[in-house]
Structure formats: structure tokens, C-alpha cells
Amino acid sequence: MQKRNALADLKIVEYANFISGAFCAKLMADLGAEVIKIEPPGIGDQARRSEPFFKDVPDSDGSGLFLYLNMNKYGITLDLKNALGTKIFHQLIKGADILIENWPPSVAKKLGIDYKTLSKINPRLIVTSITPFGQNGPYRDYKATELISFHTGGIGSRTPGGVTDPLKEPPLKAGGHQAEFMAGLAGATATMFAVFARAASGKGQHVDVSVQEAVASTTFGDIANWTYERKVTPRTTEFGMVGGGGLIPAKDGYVTVLGNQDYQWNALVELMGNPAWAKEERFSSFISRIERWSELKPLIMQWTTQHSKEEIYKACQAKRVPCYAVNRIDEVVQSEQLAFRGFFQEIEHPKVGRLRYPTTPYKFSATPPQIRKRAPLLGEDNAEILVKLGYSKEDLIKIREAGAI
Amino acid sequence: MTLPLDGIRVADFSWVLAGPLCTKYLATMGAEVIKIESFDRPDYYRNRQPFADGIPGMNRAGSFNTINFSKKDCTLNLKHPKAVALTKEIIEISDVVVENFAGGVMERLGLDYESLKKIKPDIIMMSSSGLGKEGPGKDFVAYGTTLHAFTGLTGLTGYEDGEPRGIGGTWVDPVTGTIEAFAIMAALHHRSKTGEGQLIDLSMAEVQISLMPEAVMDYIMNGRVQKPRANQDDWMAPHACYPCKGEDKWVAIAVANDEEWEALCKAIGKPELVNDARFADSLSRWKNQKELDPIIAQWTQNYTHYEAAAILQRAGVAAGPSLDPSEVAQDPHLLKRGYIVTLDHPEVGVRQYAGIPWKISGVPKPYLKHAPLIGEHNEYVFHELLGLPTEEVKQLMEAGAIR
Numbered sequence: 174m175q176k177r178n179a180l181a182d183l184k185i186v187e188y189a190n191f192i193s194g195a196f197c198a199k200l201m202a203d204l205g206a207e208v209i210k211i212e213p214p215g216i217g218d219q220a221r222r223s224e225p226f227f228k229d230v231p232d233s234d235g236s237g238l239f240l241y242l243n244m245n246k247y248g249i250t251l252d253l254k255n256a257l258g259t260k261i262f263h264q265l266i267k268g269a270d271i272l273i274e275n276w277p278p279s280v281a282k283k284l285g286i287d288y289k290t291l292s293k294i295n296p297r298l299i300v301t302s303i304t305p306f307g308q309n310g311p312y313r314d315y316k317a318t319e320l321i322s323f324h325t326g327g328i329g330s331r332t333p334g335g336v337t338d339p340l341k342e343p344p345l346k347a348g349g350h351q352a353e354f355m356a357g358l359a360g361a362t363a364t365m366f367a368v369f370a371r372a373a374s375g376k377g378q379h380v381d382v383s384v385q386e387a388v389a390s391t392t393f394g395d396i397a398n399w400t401y402e403r404k405v406t407p408r409t410t411e412f413g414m415v416g417g418g419g420l421i422p423a424k425d426g427y428v429t430v431l432g433n434q435d436y437q438w439n440a441l442v443e444l445m446g447n448p449a450w451a452k453e454e455r456f457s458s459f460i461s462r463i464e465r466w467s468e469l470k471p472l473i474m475q476w477t478t479q480h481s482k483e484e485i486y487k488a489c490q491a492k493r494v495p496c497y498a499v500n501r502i503d504e505v506v507q508s509e510q511l512a513f514r515g516f517f518q519e520i521e522h523p524k525v526g527r528l529r530y531p532t533t534p535y536k537f538s539a540t541p542p543q544i545r546k547r548a549p550l551l552g553e554d555n556a557e558i559l560v561k562l563g564y565s566k567e568d569l570i571k572i573r574e575a576g577a578i
Numbered sequence: 579m580t581l582p583l584d585g586i587r588v589a590d591f592s593w594v595l596a597g598p599l600c601t602k603y604l605a606t607m608g609a610e611v612i613k614i615e616s617f618d619r620p621d622y623y624r625n626r627q628p629f630a631d632g633i634p635g636m637n638r639a640g641s642f643n644t645i646n647f648s649k650k651d652c653t654l655n656l657k658h659p660k661a662v663a664l665t666k667e668i669i670e671i672s673d674v675v676v677e678n679f680a681g682g683v684m685e686r687l688g689l690d691y692e693s694l695k696k697i698k699p700d701i702i703m704m705s706s707s708g709l710g711k712e713g714p715g716k717d718f719v720a721y722g723t724t725l726h727a728f729t730g731l732t733g734l735t736g737y738e739d740g741e742p743r744g745i746g747g748t749w750v751d752p753v754t755g756t757i758e759a760f761a762i763m764a765a766l767h768h769r770s771k772t773g774e775g776q777l778i779d780l781s782m783a784e785v786q787i788s789l790m791p792e793a794v795m796d797y798i799m800n801g802r803v804q805k806p807r808a809n810q811d812d813w814m815a816p817h818a819c820y821p822c823k824g825e826d827k828w829v830a831i832a833v834a835n836d837e838e839w840e841a842l843c844k845a846i847g848k849p850e851l852v853n854d855a856r857f858a859d860s861l862s863r864w865k866n867q868k869e870l871d872p873i874i875a876q877w878t879q880n881y882t883h884y885e886a887a888a889i890l891q892r893a894g895v896a897a898g899p900s901l902d903p904s905e906v907a908q909d910p911h912l913l914k915r916g917y918i919v920t921l922d923h924p925e926v927g928v929r930q931y932a933g934i935p936w937k938i939s940g941v942p943k944p945y946l947k948h949a950p951l952i953g954e955h956n957e958y959v960f961h962e963l964l965g966l967p968t969e970e971v972k973q974l975m976e977a978g979a980i981r
Contacts (some may be wrong), residue, residue, distance in 0.1 A: 179768040200757075204764050224812045225796035237795025270867035273630040280787060288939075307937070312911040315891050320809060324830040327906035329819070332735060334746020339826045343819040344900045346809055346830075347745055348734025354789040357754050363936035365763035366607050369582035370619050372770070379939040386935040387915050391752040393932035395903030396918075397640030400930040401628040405904045408826065410746070420732070420742060427742055429727040437719075495719040498727040499742050502793045503803050505730040517798075529798050531791060534784030535761050536710075538691070539776035540768050561694035 178205020179540040183368070185271045186254075187211065187246070188262070189285065191219040192350050193303045193384065194275035195242040196357030197364065201271075202245035203533050203542045209265060209558060210243055210549070214250040214578055217551045218243075227525040233551060234524040240548045241530050244520065248549025249558050250578045253284050257577035262286075264562050267295050271364060275303040278313060288379040298377040299367045303360045307383030317384065322352035326388020331395060335411030335419070344408065355391070356384040357506060412465055420499060421473055423482040427499035430473075430489065433459045440492040445476040522547045552578060581608025581945060582938075586766070589668050590614060590649065591677040591684075594622040595722060595748065596782060597706060598645045599755025601676055604762065605648035606934055606944040610667060613651045613950065617981050620952055621646070630926035636952050637925045638776035643949040647921060652959040653952030653981055660979040662687055667964050670697050673769075674762055676704045681717040691777040700775035702765045704758055710781035720782060722751030729786040734793055736806030743806065753789065754782045784818055815844070815864040818871055819900055820878040822886055825870045828900040829878055829886040838895050838941075839863065845893035846877040906932075956980055 183206040183210045187198040195210070195218070212218045220239040227235040234240075252258040266272060274286055281286040281287045281302065297536070302308060305317030306325075315321075323329050323346040324517075336342040360382045367378035389396075398404045411419050420427045432438040442451040450472050456462050464468055477485055482498035489496030498504070506529075511517065517529040533542040555578050559569055572578050586609040590601045593615065605611040609742045615621050623642035630638040637643075653670075654661040666689075670676055673692060677684055684690050684705070705711060708720020709728075723745075726732045732744030761778050766801045769775055787794065811817040811832065819828040833839050836859070843851040851857055851873070856866045863870060878886045883899035890897035901909060907930055912918055919933040934944055960971045960980060974980045 177768075177772075179764040182771060204929060223792075225792060225799060225802070227799045229800060237799050238674050238781055241791035241795060246782065247974050261689065288796035292808075306911060307915055310911045310914040312891075315898065316894065316896035317898060318811075318814070318817075318832040318834065318896050320811070320819075320830045320832045321896050322820065324828075324900035325898040327903045328745065328749065329828075329830070329900045330745055330902040332745045333743035335743070340821070342737060343809065343821070343828055345737075345743070345819075347731060348750070348804070348806060349790050349792050351731075352791060353793060355753055355756070357788075358753065359904040359935045362603065362756050362760040362763065363938060365760055365767065365936050365938065366582045366936075368767060369607075369763070370938055373580045373582060373584070374940055376940060381939075382935065383915065383917075386912070386915065389906050389912065389917065390756070390932060391749050392747060392903050392906060392937040393644045393752070394641045395747060396907050396930075396932045397644050398628045399904040399907050401630050401640030401643075401926075402632055403904075404628065405902050406746075408746075420727075420744065427727070427732075429724050429732070429744075431721050431724050453764045490715075490718045493719050495721050495724050497720075497724045499727040499732050499744075500730050501733050502730045502790075502797045505728075505787065506749060506797050510713045510715035511784070511787075514710050514781065514784065516787070525799070528795075531784075531787055532758070532793055533778040534782075534788050535778050537761075537765065537776055537778055539774050540765075 177540055179537065180274045181205040183207070183271060184269045185209070185273060186265050186269045187273045189273055189275040189303070192242065192353035193357040193360065194273045195220065196354050197301060197303060197360035197522045198246065198273050199242055199244070200358065200361040201364070205540070208246040210246045210248050211251045211262070212248065212551060214252050214552065214576065216256060221551070224538050232524065234522070239526065240522065243548035244451060244530070245545050246549060247554040249555050250550065250552040252577055253286070254423070255575065255577045257572060257575055259285065261341040261559065261562065261577065263294050266291055267284055269295065271299045273301045274362070276381070278304060278308050292377050294298060296377055297371065297375070299364060299371060299380065301360050301364045301367070301380040301382065303356050303382045303384065304407065305384045307386065308381045319350045319352050320346050322356070323347065326352060327392040327395065327400060328388055330408065331392065331406070334408065336352050336408040339408055352388045356382055356387040359387040359390070408552065421470060421477050423477045423485055424480055426482045428477060428496055429495065429499060432494055432497040435459070437494050438462070441494045444488055444492060444494070445473070448472070518544060520544055520547045523550070579943060582941060583607045583609035586610070586674065587672040588612065588674045588676060589665070589672040591675065591679065593678065595645060595751035596754035596758060597676050597678040599752055600704070600758035600762065602645055602648060603756070603759040603934065606946060607941065608945055611649040612955070613649045614649065614654050614668070615667065615952065616653050616655050616951065619657055624952065630929070635925070642707060643923060643926070643929070645933065646949040648945050648947050649950055650955040650958065651952060652956050653953040655978055655981045656687060658977070658979040660974060660977065664964070664979065665689065665696055665958070668959065669694055669701065671699070672698070673706065673766070674702045676758070678706045680719060681707065681711065697826065700769055700773055702762060702769060702775045703777045704762050704780065705777065706758055706780040706782060708781070709783050711779045722754065722782060724749055725750045725783050725786060729783050730790065730793060730799070731786060734804060734806055736789070737808050740805040750782055750786045754785045757785050810867070813860065813864055815860070815867040816870050816874055817867070818870070820875045822878050822883040823881055827883045829883040829897055830900055831865070831874065831890060831895065831897045833895060836860065841893040842890065842895045845889055845895065846874065848873070885950065919946055921946060923947045924951065
């Protein structure tokens with residue numbers, strides 16, 4: 174059967190800023206959906222102004238974040254504060270299956286892009302709204318950025334773990350924009366459920382995603398710790414609810430090992446040369462090893478500090494011990510496993526040239542994800558999209574002069 | 579009342595976290611998820627703390643009961659040939675198979691994709707693993723938290739000394755569970771248009787790296803190896819967690835422009851800071867944040883983290899309490915949102931759980947039911963669904979196949 178794209182029949186309009194909406198749309202674009210990304214004229218999406226920049230030059234087509242997030246999409250500009258811009262937007266909405274937006278609820282209402290308004294224009298439209306705290310509730314109009322979202326979702330208090338001096342070591346956000354990306358992913362998953370809900374009822378849907386809740390969904394185990402045993406894991410604990418987080422120094426960096434099954438522990442002990450201390454009662458169970466981690470870690474270090482993290486990692490995995498090197502980002506990009514999988518692929522771009530990008534984390538046997546186009550220049554597809562809507566090339570000039578695109 | 583996945587059945591071989599979280603999301607949207615485990619080899623989380631009221635038991639585990647609610651459960655000892663035959667009968671009436679075994683397990687059982695296609699040609703199979711099903715790392719053992727290290731997330735999370743610290747909780751696993759559900763839905767969508775199923779080979783490590791393009795592209799474009807830098811931002815300041823009243827309580831504050839800076843100065847009773855040359859513009863604020871942070875901490879320490887956040891939000895500044903999970907479970911906003919769900923479980927009674935991170939207007943009542951007891955639906959699956967006479971089910975139990 175001819176290979177095709179799983180979501181090729183879906184028409185998506187993305188009117189969102191920065192990461193969460195863009196990543197939601199990217200997940201669907203990478204599987205074949207047609208995505209038209211709308212940016213404000215002139216200034217463009219915030220991601221165009223975000224690090225890292227190609228050769229550290231802050232050009233609006235040089236942001237690695239923007240280039241990654243917006244491949245496989247058409248790019249147009251629209252000013253929705255302009256009546257003509259709004260009219261064009263409504264024309265796009267009429268022909269769309271899905272709108273992805275991430276404006277604060279009050280802003281969406283003011284712009285007339287709220288679900289109630291748009292469903293009158295297209296009763297079958299699915300609107301996916303991704304906001305920091307959702308469409309209702311006491312924090313509905315709270316402002317947030319990645320930092321606030323990561324912490325109000327509860328995982329900040331579990332980052333890093335193994336804190337020795339809580340006053341000097343505040344709870345952290347993880348590197349990058351994990352909350353924003355996770356919210357975009359939650360949006361994509363929920364949007365697909367909405368597509369099926371619409372197929373059953375024939376009616377459009379409003380999908381309401383809260384970044385806080387997307388983050389909170391990762392802290393379910395610690396939430397259960399409270400609701401089942403009224404316990405809170407202190408930040409000083411190196412091992413959390415799943416026995417993770419323990420970093421052990423090697424000769425040239427760190428490794429992490431999680432030997433919670435006894436056969437894994439026994440294999441590790443064998444690799445370490447069967448030291449006498451490993452047979453002691455105090456280390457005989459997973460629970461006791463966690464409880465006595467401060468005693469156990471320096472003993473394990475006697476072995477690990479003699480070897481490189483690569484050596485330890487490969488020796489452990491050969492014996493089925495769950496161990497990984499703590500990789501720097503260069504080691505990640507150079508990983509032979511990722512190279513074998515073809516995870517990074519090159520794309521040509523008129524401004525930054527040929528660069529490698531991470532691609533998709535899955536392989537579909539019948540509908541393999543493809544890179545069909547690079548990220549758009551600002552307003553690059555205005556002509557194509559507007560002509561499709563019925564505007565002439567002369568109209569386009571006047572639309573631009575009026576500032577609507 | 580219709581649910582989006584009414585009529586869809588999932589044969590769920592997955593265990594631990596990512597796979598089961600995926601199938602939980604499918605179950606809440608109406609799919610009939612048949613979880614397959616065994617008394618000899620119960621799911622990992624059945625024997626992990628927390629236990630209800632501290633009393634251990636396979637049906638009393640809080641993480642298990644959160645990850646696996648809304649599912650049905652049957653027990654099959656896959657070492658028994660009759661059990662494997664029964665799994666094939668379940669797959670024959672299923673639409674989706676989900677598995678996250680170590681490499682080679684499904685092949686050894688005769689349950690690899692090519693074999694399953696012969697049983698059900700349009701079957702959708704989700705096969706997830708730490709590093710993918712091919713390559714030098716294809717057989718590596720992975721728990722999500724260890725993949726934080728492999729993917730570089732650990733190395734990018736830490737304090738200003740640059741040492742890798744990482745996340746102390748789970749992150750990669752629940753992210754993976756969510757994207758697995760997305761991928762399965764995409765495959766179901768394709769099947770609804772074409773009748774064609776397929777195999778999805780998903781790598782947890784690649785999922786996490788997909789969430790980290792900033793560091794990846796900085797290396798690819800500029801050869802730079804990024805280091806951790808605590809709570810600091812690329813350009814915003816103040817941008818940190820500040821200590822509050824109480825033990826180990828913090829408020830997160832992020833100021834994005836001059837207007838918000840002015841509002842913050844007024845809100846903390848220091849309007850004179852607006853004209854302080856050290857902080858008068860965003861670049862100066864960013865460069866001088868080491869001097870700025872203690873000034874703000876002097877204010878925050880007089881308030882609880884909720885109070886400090888509320889005062890600043892009223893002034894138009896982005897701020898939020900850094901919540902510990904017990905606070906998440908009791909957060910007034912999350913309770914109002916209905917994010918925390920209450921389920922009545924036959925052994926542990928009425929408890930609260932982390933719920934579903936989305937609302938869909940056409941699905942006002944997702945399917946929410948307590949996590950299954952181990953083997954709870956053996957009668958249903960083997961007698962009702964597969965049509966085996968009760969006597970035969972009993973024999974299979976005695977023979978150790980259903981166990």
C-alpha cells in the first residue's frame with residue numbers, strides 16, 4: 174500500500190505564541206496535517222527572538238528553537254486587531270478542522286477567537302486552547318511563564334532531589350522549557366481525542382489544556398504518596414518515589430544506576446568484583462539500599478571512580494543493569510544509537526544553510542513521518558494562502574499596505 | 579453517553595509507567611483496556627510504595643492505582659503455552675496492542691507484529707522501549723529516570739556550579755505515556771480512513787530529546803555545550819525562586835518587561851527601585867540579578883508562598899507558589915478545575931488521585947473507575963469476551979495458565 178501521512182486530511186490553523194501551541198501543532202504537522210501558522214506582521218512569533226541563534230546572531234530566521242518548532246508548516250502573517258485581518262482569519266477558520274491557540278482567556282475573548290465566537294462561524298471546528306491555568310478557576314487569569322508553570326505543577330519541589338542545604342539550594346526548573354513542551358504534547362493528545370469525539374457527534378469541540386495540569390500529571394506518584402500515606406518526600410531525599418535521581422561519580426563524569434530488582438543488584442555486585450561489603454545485611458533489599466544510600470554510595474564509588482562513564486554504562490547494560498552515563502548535550506547529539514536510528518536529519522534553509530535537527534521519536538510502519546518543508550520565513554506563504562482564499566495579487570498589495578498581513 | 583473511543587479495545591501488555599499511563603488515557607476516553615499481568619509477575623507498581631495507610635498489598639499501591647484506573651485486568655502466565663494462545667484470542671478481538679517489554683520478548687512469545695497481523699490484519703501495535711527497537715542500544719534496560727541522564731536533561735538541570743543534578747521525580751515516563759497515546763490516536767485515525775493498521779516503534783529517549791531543542795540546536799549550530807544555570811532565564815530578570823514564610827517554601831517570580839518591573843517594585847513597597855540604575859532596564863536587571871534577588875527575598879520572606887504569588891499577580895506580575903505534591907493535591911484551583919479525581923476502590927476505599935490533564939467539551943464525563951484488583955476481570959475476559967465455558971476457565975486456572 175502506498176505510504177501516506179496519518180493526519181493528511183486534517184487542516185489546522187495555529188494562532189499561538191512561543192512554544193506550547195507551536196509544539197502541539199508540530200506534532201500533528203510531522204504526521205502529515207496541513208498547518209497554517211499565523212504570526213503578527215513585522216514582529217513575528219516570540220520564538221523568532223529566542224536563543225539559541227545561529228552563530229549567535231539574533232536574526233529572526235536564526236533561532237534554532239523556531240526552526241525546529243515550525244518545520245512542516247505554512248507561515249502567514251495576520252493582524253487580528255485589523256478588521257481585514259480578522260476577516261481573513263475567519264475565512265481560514267471556515268475551512269479548518271482545528272484551531273490551536275494559547276492566548277490568555279481574556280485576550281482570546283477580546284480578539285474574538287474564543288470557542289463560542291468561532292463555533293458560530295464553523296460549528297465543526299475543534300479549538301484547542303492551551304493556557305497556564307486553564308479556562309476556569311481562581312487562577313484562570315494568572316500570568317505565567319515556564320518558571321511559574323513548572324513550579325505550580327509540583328515538579329519544581331522534586332527538582333533536583335538530594336539537596337543538602339535546602340536554604341542554599343532552592344527548588345529548580347529543569348533545563349529548557351519542559352512545561353511548555355509537555356503542555357503542547359497534552360494539547361496534541363487531547364486534540365486527537367476531540368477529533369474522534371467530533372467524528373461520533375458531528376459537533377465541534379473545545380479542548381481546554383492547562384500547563385499546570387500537564388506538569389502535575391508527572392507528579393502523580395508523589396501525589397499518591399500524600400493521598401495514600403500522608404507523606405511528602407523531603408527535598409533532601411536523593412531517591413524519590415521511584416528510586417531515581419541518584420548520580421554516582423565516575424572517572425570522567427557521572428553515571429546513574431537504578432538496580433531495584435535483586436537480579437540487577439546482584440549483576441552490579443558481580444561487575445564490581447564481588448566486594449565483601451555487598452553481602453552485608455544492611456544492603457540486602459532495594460528498600461534498605463535506598464534507606465542507606467549515604468552509606469552505599471561511597472562504596473559503589475570505589476569502583477565507579479576507577480572507570481569512565483562510558484565503560485561503566487556499557488558493562489552494566491551488557492549484564493542487564495539499568496545504568497546510563499550522564500551525558501552532556503554534545504554526547505547526546507553524537508550518540509551512535511541516535512545516529513543508527515536516523516533521529517537527526519538535515520534540512521536546508523535559505524538563511525542558516527544546511528543544519529541537522531531532531532526529528533520524530535517514533536517510526537510508523539505504514540505512515541512514516543516525513544520532513545516536507547523547512548520552517549517558514551515571516552509571511553512566506555501569504556501569497557499562496559490568500560490566493561487560495563480567493564484574493565488577487567493586487568488585493569494582496571492593498572492588504573499588506575493596510576497592515577492586515 | 580458516547581465516548582470518543584467507544585468500541586475500541588486495547589490488549590495491554592505494558593507495565594511500569596509510560597505504557598500504562600498511555601492506556602489509562604485511552605481507557606478514560608472510552609476504550610476497553612484489558613491489562614494483562616500475572617500473579618507471578620504482577621505489574622511493577624503493585625509492590626511499590628506508597629501503600630494505602632502504609633499497609634502493603636497488590637491492590638493497595640497508590641502509584642499503581644493512579645496509573646491504572648479505568649482499566650480491566652486479567653492474569654495470564656505467559657510461560658504457559660495455553661496462556662499465550664489466550665493472548666492471541668484477546669488480540670483477535672482487539673484494535674490496539676501496547677507493549678514495552680525488553681527487546682525480543684514479544685518475538686519469543688510469537689506476538690511480534692508480523693505474527694499479530696496474521697491474527698488481525700489491521701492491528702495497531704505500539705512497541706515502546708528506552709532507545710528504540712534497532713541499533714546498538716536496542717536491548718538496553720531503561721527506566722525513565724535513568725534516561726534523564728542519557729538524554730542530557732540531568733546535565734542541563736542544576737545550580738550555578740554547573741554540576742548535573744537532574745529531576746528527582748519522574749518526567750520522561752509520563753511524557754512518553756502521553757505521546758504514546760497521541761501516536762496511537764494518529765494510527766487509529768489513519769485506520770479509520772484506510773482500514774490499515776501499523777506498527778509504531780517509539781523510543782523514550784528520543785521523546786525526551788524532542789523536548790530539548792534549545793540545547794540540542796545550540797550545540798549543532800554553535801558547538802556550545804550548555805550547562806545548568808539554576809532558575810535563571812536567557813534574558814528575563816528577576817527570574818528565580820524566592821524564600822517564603824514557613825519551612826522550605828518558595829515563590830517563583832518572572833518579570834518580562836519594564837511595566838511588570840515597575841509593578842513589582844510598587845507591590846513590594848520599594849518604588850524607589852524603579853529608578854535604581856542597576857535595574858532600570860531589562861539588560862541591567864539581568865546582569866545585576868545577583869544584587870536584585872536578595873532585595874526581593876527580603877520581601878517574600880514575610881509572606882507565605884501563596885500570599886506572595888497572589889499579591890504579585892494582582893499587580894500584574896507572573897508569580898506562583900512552588901508547590902510540593904501534597905499542596906498540588908489540595909490546591910484550590912486544581913480542585914475547582916476537577917483535576918484531582920476521587921475514586922472509590924473496593925480494598926482501599928475513597929481516595930484522591932492525579933486526574934486527566936485536559937478537558938474536552940464533548941466529553942464532559944470521561945470514564946473514571948477505580949484501578950482493577952489483580953485478576954479482577956478474569957471471568958469477564960475469558961468467559962464473557964472469549965466465550966470459554968466456566969468449567970474450562972476453571973481448568974485453565976488450575977493448570978496455571980490463568981494465574
